[in-house]
Amino acid sequence: MIEVRNLSKNFGEKQVLKDFSFRFEQGKPNLIIGESGTGKSVLLKCMVGLLELDAGEVLYDGVDFLRMNFKEKKHIRREIGMLFQGGALFDSMTVEENVVFPLSLFTDKSEAEKKDRANSCLQRVNLVNINKLYPSEISGGMKKRVAIARAISMEPKYLFCDEPNSGLDPKTSILIDELINDLTHELNITTVVITHDMNSVLEIGDNIAFLYKGEKCWEGNKTEILHTDNKTLNDFVYATKFLKNFKDKLGK
Amino acid sequence: MRVFYHIGRYFLLLNRVFSKPEKGVIYRNRFFEEVNSLGIGSLGIVAIISVFMGAVITIQAAFGFESPWIPLYAVGLATRDSIVLEFSPAIVSLILAGKVGSSIAGEIGTMRVTEQIDAMEIMGVNSAAYLILPKILAFMFILPFLIILSMFLAMIGGLIFGVFTNAVTPHQFLYGIQYDFRPYNVLYALIKVIVFAFIITSVASYHGYYTKGGALEVGRSSTKAVVYSSIVLLFFDLLLTQLLLA
Numbered sequence: 001m002i003e004v005r006n007l008s009k010n011f012g013e014k015q016v017l018k019d020f021s022f023r024f025e026q027g028k029p030n031l032i033i034g035e036s037g038t039g040k041s042v043l044l045k046c047m048v049g050l051l052e053l054d055a056g057e058v059l060y061d062g063v064d065f066l067r068m069n070f071k072e073k074k075h076i077r078r079e080i081g082m083l084f085q086g087g088a089l090f091d092s093m094t095v096e097e098n099v100v101f102p103l104s105l106f107t108d109k110s111e112a113e114k115k116d117r118a119n120s121c122l123q124r125v126n127l128v129n130i131n132k133l134y135p136s137e138i139s140g141g142m143k144k145r146v147a148i149a150r151a152i153s154m155e156p157k158y159l160f161c162d163e164p165n166s167g168l169d170p171k172t173s174i175l176i177d178e179l180i181n182d183l184t185h186e187l188n189i190t191t192v193v194i195t196h197d198m199n200s201v202l203e204i205g206d207n208i209a210f211l212y213k214g215e216k217c218w219e220g221n222k223t224e225i226l227h228t229d230n231k232t233l234n235d236f237v238y239a240t241k242f243l244k245n246f247k248d249k250l251g252k
Numbered sequence: 253m254r255v256f257y258h259i260g261r262y263f264l265l266l267n268r269v270f271s272k273p274e275k276g277v278i279y280r281n282r283f284f285e286e287v288n289s290l291g292i293g294s295l296g297i298v299a300i301i302s303v304f305m306g307a308v309i310t311i312q313a314a315f316g317f318e319s320p321w322i323p324l325y326a327v328g329l330a331t332r333d334s335i336v337l338e339f340s341p342a343i344v345s346l347i348l349a350g351k352v353g354s355s356i357a358g359e360i361g362t363m364r365v366t367e368q369i370d371a372m373e374i375m376g377v378n379s380a381a382y383l384i385l386p387k388i389l390a391f392m393f394i395l396p397f398l399i400i401l402s403m404f405l406a407m408i409g410g411l412i413f414g415v416f417t418n419a420v421t422p423h424q425f426l427y428g429i430q431y432d433f434r435p436y437n438v439l440y441a442l443i444k445v446i447v448f449a450f451i452i453t454s455v456a457s458y459h460g461y462y463t464k465g466g467a468l469e470v471g472r473s474s475t476k477a478v479v480y481s482s483i484v485l486l487f488f489d490l491l492l493t494q495l496l497l498a
Binding site for chain 2: 045048049050074075077078080082084085086088089090091101102104105106154160
């Protein structure tokens, strides 16, 4: 479980995150939703230590990440898997080498064991026969799945996903959502997903925080989100014609 | 005052670069990859430039020494000293600062803007050491060999074109390049080259590592890497010449 308490982050004069608090529960996909530019990615980067906080605490299973020494932070980072918006696969390495990379650096596994682990992770994300291809030779959806395979190769306790279905077609988006959801339950990990895609919210939103102008203005789950009377959230949720029509029909 | 900010950040980066590696064997493999990419990949340009510059230096020396009082073997001697003392170590290094420096800054800068470096950091990898240390060590190792090759090829170029243009005879040229040869000059050149290799790779890596933005900024970083590494290289050329030869 990860708990964020009173987190604030400024860039110069601009306050991007204001007093944000939330509990990210283990074994559930935890979603941070909100419009573009509300500070979702900044929140994620603060949580994993890529950005320094101005105030607040980030507790990994009760231990404050910011108070950890260098060694403890390094240890925690090895328990973190992260899926970046663009995949962030290493261009100079093949798909297999990408998945093997953390295993080579942090484990004493033999070459054969590493390959086996890479293959099982790639199979888990439904990718076969692409081991020798480079990231530039595969599609966007495949890149995301390879990134997930790399993220789970070290058997992480925490999985962070920054807009996992941005730039993907609806069918592939659903596949990625299902994959994240299944892995979260299978591995019993704490998953944090940043998204503004309502399909994802309705698909895997077991625990949701809605971020607006850097502040948390609502929290709940995918069932509650459709029946909230929070105006800002309603504007966000029913922004698409499809959901608006759906709501109107429900109302009638 | 911005310059002090960059100098400070450069040394902080070096501190991370030279911290204990996660796994020696991975770094050893990366070292050989970089020797191949930075060193062997530069063989062609070094060879072409050296042959032609050697030829030009010989022809210019012959043109300048058109006097009955100066023996013709002085052409070989002047060519040798120009090549060993300055052309091969400094000019070839400057050209490589353009080729290798822009390639390093572009590679690391692209990794930065596409979040590949962030991905490494999240995994707990010291990205600065993983990406930069093998480049610095590999180039410091391979550049002296490239420069020795450059010296050899420049003299071959000088001999061929000097003879071809009737500027000098083969016997006089070969006598000239052996006349009063001081091995210390080669040592001086190699010491300079090792320092230059460090400057080129570390300055270029610094600019790549702290790239912010997108493709445009990666291009800017590459340009800055070449400009600043060339300036620092020339400054150290002067400093080392004063220290080692004066």
